[in-house]
Structures are given as structure tokens and as C-alpha cells.
Amino acid sequence: MAVYFLSDFGTADVYAGVVRAVLLRRAPGATLVDLAHDLPAGDIPHAAVQLYAAVPHLEPGGVVLAVVDPGVGGVRRALAVRGERLWYVLPDNGLLTLASELDPPQAAWALEPARYTDGPVSATFHGRDVFAPAAAHLAQGMPPEALGEPVDPEGLVRLSLWTAEGDEGEVVTFDRFGNAITNLRPRERPEEAHVVGRRLPFRDTFADVAEGEAVAYIGSSGLVELAIRGGSLREAFRLLEGAAVNLHGPEEEPPPLEIG
The missing domain is CATH 2.40.30.90 (Bacterial fluorinating enzyme like)
Structure with a gap:
């Protein structure tokens, strides 16, 4: 299964590479596609636009791992979301606002790392310790119920963004x-x-x-x-x-x- 990785980690440091390594160690048969890693740091609206632009071209059934997470370690939820076409593993901070117009969420689960990983969880690197293991789990065809409790997909955080067909x-x-x-x-x-x-x-x-x-x-x-x-x-x-x-x-x- 394909995993599509989008982040603001950049390429000057090891962050994106470490996430890739964790994912491939846990799901060695996955095909990993880097969408972008040089997004403006913490710019959720920009990342939401980039995800919107990418979604129509991704193979149905694949897993989107999107980590632009200025609220890491805070109260925001970490989610696995099943859309009509794709899976998404990402923070609940509005990243899906525009992409959800193309691929409406059908179900969602709040990630509980203790359920699917036995390693320590860094307060500042959830991309490595929370999101990558969850994406690997889905890429192996395992059930999302093992990742955490279901939550209402209608309650996902949305930015004040929308696409407009008017003038x-x-x-x-x-x-x-x-x-x-x-x-x-x-x-x-x-x-x-x-x-x-x-x-x-x-x-x-x-x-x-x-x-x-x-x-x-x-x-x-x-x-x-x-x-x-x-x-x-x-x-x-x-x-x-x-x-x-x-x-x-x-x-x-x-x-x-x-x-x-």
C-alpha cells in the first residue's frame, strides 16, 4: 500500500528521514511517496491547500501521513480518518479542511499510542512516535479500531477556509x-x-x-x-x-x- 508523506520538517534536519525510517521499519512492504517537506513551518492553511492539490492524484486506498503540527504536545487530538477514497493520519488542527471537500471523512479514530506502540512518546515529535506507527498500521491493512476510540468525523477541526464557486x-x-x-x-x-x-x-x-x-x-x-x-x-x-x-x-x- 502507498503512504503519502507531507510535512513541514524540511530536508536540512533528520526529522523527515527518521519518520520515513520508522514507517518503513514497521511496514516494510509499503511504498512511501514524499509529497513535500519544505512547507512553511506551522502554516496550516498553506499545508491544507497543498493537501487539497495532491488528493485527486493519489491512489485510492492509500494512507496520507500529514504532519504540520504547531500544537504538538498540546490538547489537539491525533487522528486516523477514513475518507471515501483515502486514509489520513494527522493532527486535528484543520489540515483536512479543503481536502475533505474532495474526499469527505466517513469515520475517525482518536489515536492512543499505548494501543499500538510500546516505545516512549516524545512530547515534541509525534510525527515519529504517534503518527508514523499509526500510518504503518493502516498501510499493513490492520483495523483502525486497534488505534483508538472512534470519534465523530463531523467534529473535526475546520479552518475558516472553503472553496468558492462564486465571484x-x-x-x-x-x-x-x-x-x-x-x-x-x-x-x-x-x-x-x-x-x-x-x-x-x-x-x-x-x-x-x-x-x-x-x-x-x-x-x-x-x-x-x-x-x-x-x-x-x-x-x-x-x-x-x-x-x-x-x-x-x-x-x-x-x-x-x-x-x-
């Missing part, structure tokens, strides 16, 4: 190129997008505008993204998460687009 949304996060990722998922391609008083034409790809020009497009995850060809829209527009984005235009004529 109004917001910037959720940015990729490493400075492109803005919104929560807008239009059914048809609009003519333009508006953010912080700027009008951006909708195009199919960056190549459809000149170097240094701003553009809106449907990203590979199906969400509207905003970018500058060859530059960082985040820096050029001084844009922040939560900035309003609309696809129908401002009430007044916007000022000319000036970049820089």
Missing part, C-alpha cells in the same frame, strides 16, 4: 514563487480578477502575457491563482493572506496597473 473569495496562501493561491474555483474561466484595486486579465498560462505583467489563471489544482510573469506578485503588490479577490470587478474603475 468573491480571498488569497489563502502563496507558493514559493510568490504566486497567490485563492479559494476561488470558478466553473468557467472569468475575464478578469481584481485584488487590492488591481485588474488582472485571465489567461491560460504565464506565456500569454509579457514579462513583468500580472495575470490570473486557473492553477493545476483548479483554484484561481494570481501571478506576475518572471516575478513575485506577493512582493510587487505587497499582498497578504486574506486579501479579497473578486471576479466581477470593482464598483469603480480601477487605477491603471503598475507593477513595482
Whole structure:
């Protein structure tokens, strides 16, 4: 069975590698796929967007091990969740908010490490001691009931994020190129997008505008993204998460687009 591993552990330290080692030691027949490990540290909304983008491409029946856990050692729950297509092992901190729109949770269990591992549990490294052994358990086809008590999947923590098929949304996060990722998922391609008083034409790809020009497009995850060809829209527009984005235009004529 495939295990898909997403984290903010980075690659400069051993954390991600140790989690991989624990998982493969416990489930030697598993196929381990690294989705990403250089996510912004503790940025749950960003991780939620990345998980949303990945889920449609993962093999049904696989296990998603997602560890972006700024609340590690606190009161947040550790969960195993069964979706319609995939299993998820992760902290209950909103990571599933967007992915659950694509793969609705059907059942969930609160992880109790004493039930499935006999080693010590670090207060600061649940990725190694709590989540990896649970993911290995599921990857071997073992029953989730052995991991802990069932909990209501309707009670999972949700961020104030959602995908919107209408004309109004917001910037959720940015990729490493400075492109803005919104929560807008239009059914048809609009003519333009508006953010912080700027009008951006909708195009199919960056190549459809000149170097240094701003553009809106449907990203590979199906969400509207905003970018500058060859530059960082985040820096050029001084844009922040939560900035309003609309696809129908401002009430007044916007000022000319000036970049820089």
C-alpha cells in the first residue's frame, strides 16, 4: 500500500528521514511517496491547500501521513480518518479542511499510542512516535479500531477556509514563487480578477502575457491563482493572506496597473 508523506520538517534536519525510517521499519512492504517537506513551518492553511492539490492524484486506498503540527504536545487530538477514497493520519488542527471537500471523512479514530506502540512518546515529535506507527498500521491493512476510540468525523477541526464557486473569495496562501493561491474555483474561466484595486486579465498560462505583467489563471489544482510573469506578485503588490479577490470587478474603475 502507498503512504503519502507531507510535512513541514524540511530536508536540512533528520526529522523527515527518521519518520520515513520508522514507517518503513514497521511496514516494510509499503511504498512511501514524499509529497513535500519544505512547507512553511506551522502554516496550516498553506499545508491544507497543498493537501487539497495532491488528493485527486493519489491512489485510492492509500494512507496520507500529514504532519504540520504547531500544537504538538498540546490538547489537539491525533487522528486516523477514513475518507471515501483515502486514509489520513494527522493532527486535528484543520489540515483536512479543503481536502475533505474532495474526499469527505466517513469515520475517525482518536489515536492512543499505548494501543499500538510500546516505545516512549516524545512530547515534541509525534510525527515519529504517534503518527508514523499509526500510518504503518493502516498501510499493513490492520483495523483502525486497534488505534483508538472512534470519534465523530463531523467534529473535526475546520479552518475558516472553503472553496468558492462564486465571484468573491480571498488569497489563502502563496507558493514559493510568490504566486497567490485563492479559494476561488470558478466553473468557467472569468475575464478578469481584481485584488487590492488591481485588474488582472485571465489567461491560460504565464506565456500569454509579457514579462513583468500580472495575470490570473486557473492553477493545476483548479483554484484561481494570481501571478506576475518572471516575478513575485506577493512582493510587487505587497499582498497578504486574506486579501479579497473578486471576479466581477470593482464598483469603480480601477487605477491603471503598475507593477513595482
